[in-house]
Amino acid sequence: MHRCHPIKAYDIRGHVDDVTPELARAVGEAFASLTGATTIVVAHDMRPTSPALANAFTDGVTTTGTDVIPLGLASTDQLYFASGTLDLPAAMITASHNPASDNGIKLVGPGASPIARDTGLEDIHTYLHTGQLPHQPHSRQAPASAGRLHPADLHDAYTHYVRGLVDLDGIRPLKVVIDAGNGMAGHVLPDLLEDLPLAVVPLYFELDGTFPHHDADPMNPANLTDLQAAVVANGADLGIAFDGDADRCFILDEHGAPVPPCALLAWLAERLLARRPGATVVHDLLTSAGTIEAITEAGGTPVRSRVGHAFVKLAMEAHGAALGGEASGHYYFGHFWHADSGALAALHVLDVLGHSDQTVSHATAPYRRYASSGEVNRRVRDAPAVLKAVEKAFEGRGFIDRLDGLSVSLGSGRWFNLRPSNVEPVVRLTAEAPTDQAMDELRNDVLEVIASADERAPYVPGLTEPTETGDVAQ
Known part of the structure; x- marks a missing residue:
């Protein structure tokens, strides 16, 4: 049916020549059949090809008789909010941090529950090849009528909910430089940060999926140079960078130096544990031992997880965790359906820094132990x-x-x-x-x-290559 099926371990992602409207339509039809839902939420990011892919995915869903709630432009965590609030399966058209030449589809079950290779993507892959889902060996009957569209705007509800999760009352004035990377952080942050005592220096808040300034991948140091220069030039207290769909955030200290995600997880965990002694914090197995030590020292219970959002979410649900994190810069929150949110992580950073008189470099230094x-x-x-x-x-x-x-x-x-x-x-x-x-x-x-x-892996002492995956090391 398709010349390429770019199904990864946790999502569908690849070059736009492979992630086509034809593919999106087929995935939409398969997803509706797989979930058996009466309604599915669909949203998309700012990439030039995303609206057409969202429309095609929606067409695939409605051909099964399933209704669709189209959100239009949204960050991935806004989609999680919709899925959690409405308790519906949902699909996000995005390639996250990938370059402008790519696009993709992230799928979640009701309550923003994870869908990965073993929990649905393999079935969808089978459908793309055979036209049948594994649990549907016979041809399905056509629905009596196509599904209907029920457009909704949940932006204000999302803003109100996320702001209500973080105690920002009484934080001290802060100067912060924020690099939205021309991604969806520019869509959600202005309202989230409204009325806070912040002097915000915005970089690249204009939505532009061609990424005219740099790729929206903060894991690549080359994409942080503008933010680093702006932090120093403005004498800012910190810098914050987001990826394309705003489900991750990265922090720079007042000198423009990146804060390792593991150190940030420990910093946030210490603040959380002061309020919720004994809480569980999930971390992936690439997390620094210093972070695990800090969680234990603060009275928390660290729980180790496999790498990848599906595994972290499942571990958080199983252990009733309040917080989770990965070395790749994803942060997960118990009160946010155990899902990851770059914007919510950034608000928690403003909370912990704003209620302290320490600098970012001084506050995070104790967690950089290894x-x-x-x-x-x-x-x-x-x-x-x-x-x-x-x-x-x-x-x-x-x-x-x-x-x-x-x-x-x-x-x-x-x-x-x-x-x-x-x-x-x-x-x-x-x-x-x-x-x-x-x-x-x-x-x-x-x-x-x-x-x-292995002869294809030449030994070159000291040569370190950055990850090619960013969200999850697949």
Whole structure:
């Protein structure tokens, strides 16, 4: 039916030549059949191709007799709000942080519940190939009538709800530079920040899915240079950067230096635990040991999760967690249907900083306890064989677990995780140790084993490649 099916581990995403209206229509039809819902919410971001994809997806849904609530322009967390408030399945047309040449579809169940490969995307993939869902072996009867559209504007309700989740009364005046990246943060932030004692220096709030200034991917340091310069030039208290669909945020301190997402999670957790002693905080297995230590020291209960929003959300639901976070800059909130929201994370940052007399650099310094490699990517011929070789090389040297790929804890604050990509012939390495030298040695030890196990992964000491996925290391 389609020449390419860009279905990833947690969403549908790829080049616009592959993510076409034809594909969107088929996915809409499959999603409606899969959920069995009477109504589905649909929204889209600011990319030039997004309205047409949203319309095509809507057409696919309504052909099954299912109604649609079209929200129009929205951030991903606004879609989560709609799904949670209305308790309906929902679809967001976005490619998140990907370049302008891409687009995609994020799907959630009622209450913003996660839909990933094992919870629906594989069924949709089957439908795209066969025209049938696995649990529908026979042809479906055509509905008596097409579904209807019920347009809704939930922007004000979203703003009121999110502002009500954060205590911003009495915060001190702050100067903040915000880089919306021409993405959906420019759509939601003006109303969320209204009437707060903030001197906001806005960068790139105009919605423009061609990204004329830089890609809306704050994980790439090259995309932070404008924000860093503006923070320093304006003598700001902090800088905040968002990705394209505004479900992630990144923080810069008053010197323009990026705050590691793990340190930010620890900072937010400490504030939360002062108000809710004993609360559970979920973290992915790439999170710094310093963050886990800080959560425990503050009286919280840290819970480890696999990487990826579906796994973090499920862990939060299972443990009744109040807060969750990933090393990729996603932050999840118990009172927000366990979903991630860049805007809500930013408001919590303003809360914790605004009720303190500390600078960002001083406040987050205690959580930067270890040296991290970041994510190092290597292309390989046979990822399972590489993982097996690495496991054999480190067998007997530390504790090994396989929650997500291969994790090895070597003691004295040294650990690494090696995971295969779900969508390309790549293994992804993250290593951590107490010092830069110890981290370099550990990282290079693992890279040397990878290189010896696979000729496509040359060993180059000190070479670190940034993640190619941003939202989740697939």
